[in-house]
Amino acid sequence: MTANPTEDDLRVIAEQVWSSYLDTDGASPLLPFPAQQRRDDVSASVSVTGAWRGHVVVSCSDTASRNAAAALLGIEHEDVTDDDVTDALGELANIIGGNVKSLLPEPCALSLPHVLMEKTAGRYPSVTEVCSLNGTWLDESVTVSVLESTADFAGVSAP
Amino acid sequence: MLTMVIDDSRAMRLILKRIVAQLGFEVVEAANGKEAMDYLTSTLESGTEAPGLALVDWNMPEMNGLEFVTAVRAEPRLRSMTLMMVTTESEQSQIVRALAAGAHEYVIKPFTPDAIIDKLALLGLLPNGVAA
Numbered sequence: 001m002t003a004n005p006t007e008d009d010l011r012v013i014a015e016q017v018w019s020s021y022l023d024t025d026g027a028s029p030l031l032p033f034p035a036q037q038r039r040d041d042v043s044a045s046v047s048v049t050g051a052w053r054g055h056v057v058v059s060c061s062d063t064a065s066r067n068a069a070a071a072l073l074g075i076e077h078e079d080v081t082d083d084d085v086t087d088a089l090g091e092l093a094n095i096i097g098g099n100v101k102s103l104l105p106e107p108c109a110l111s112l113p114h115v116l117m118e119k120t121a122g123r124y125p126s127v128t129e130v131c132s133l134n135g136t137w138l139d140e141s142v143t144v145s146v147l148e149s150t151a152d153f154a155g156v157s158a159p
Numbered sequence: 160m161l162t163m164v165i166d167d168s169r170a171m172r173l174i175l176k177r178i179v180a181q182l183g184f185e186v187v188e189a190a191n192g193k194e195a196m197d198y199l200t201s202t203l204e205s206g207t208e209a210p211g212l213a214l215v216d217w218n219m220p221e222m223n224g225l226e227f228v229t230a231v232r233a234e235p236r237l238r239s240m241t242l243m244m245v246t247t248e249s250e251q252s253q254i255v256r257a258l259a260a261g262a263h264e265y266v267i268k269p270f271t272p273d274a275i276i277d278k279l280a281l282l283g284l285l286p287n288g289v290a291a
Contacts, residue, residue: 016269019269020268020269020270020271021174021269069170072170072174073169073170073173087168087169087170088168088170090168091168091170091171094168094268095247095268098246098247098248098249099247099249099269101249101250102249102250106252107252110218110248112167112218112219112220
């Protein structure tokens with residue numbers, strides 16, 4: 001596959017992830033429209049290298065990150081720790097990133113996930129956004145973005 | 160059956176553990192391939208029961224799943240161990256690599272419990288009385 005992934009691709013992938021792990025009873029799906037206020041309190045990303053280079057980023061509000069950790073780990077929201085959030089959001093980024101990778105030119109390799117618990121706007125230099133899914137989950141902001149690197153192989157921005 | 164769940168995500172280990180524990184399997188966990196190999200080596204050296212099944216993630220630190228499968232297949236005393244990759248690596252080329260290295264089955268994340276159970280049924284590993 002050589003075409004870039006689209007928002008529709010992200011929506012299908014996200015639906016599969018939510019129905020498998022975060023919304024197994026179908027009561028609280030990820031809604032494919034932006035939350036009232038987008039928040040990027042927590043972000044988890046995996047990097048793709050090889051025939052295509054860039055990042056797949058899952059960012060969300062702090063509350064959404066804790067909801068995700070609680071759902072994945074089967075614990076109460078108030079019992080969620082920062083380590084739980086790191087583990088859960090990292091795995092979500094890994095799963096979504098791996099499925100995005102399957103839509104990209106081969107060969108590509110996926111990095112281990114990286115999780116940041118702080119506002120992340122502008123954290124990825126030399127990228128363009130290929131597509132994004134701005135969603136709402138349990139009234140909280142969840143965004144999935146595919147960012148393609150514009151830097152050359154030495155890490156320098158192409159002219 | 161003693162089953163090893165190998166994944167660097169604690170959440171994913173828990174999800175897989177719940178699925179196989181419901182089938183009556185006992186579970187040991189490892190956070191990467193090296194930790195898993197260290198455990199298997201200790202069982203071989205001590206003569207204790209080695210797992211008959213391992214559910215193996217691909218992308219992990221220290222030793223990834225493909226390296227783990229290769230290492231297990233290089234150890235004759237672990238020949239009977241069934242290896243199932245459970246991974247987000249979904250390209251056909253990766254599936255071929257894992258199966259060529261010695262994995263018996265391959266499940267792509269995200270998965271439902273039924274997907275795991277169906278694969279265990281294909282491998283003939285479901286306990287008596289449990290239907291896929």
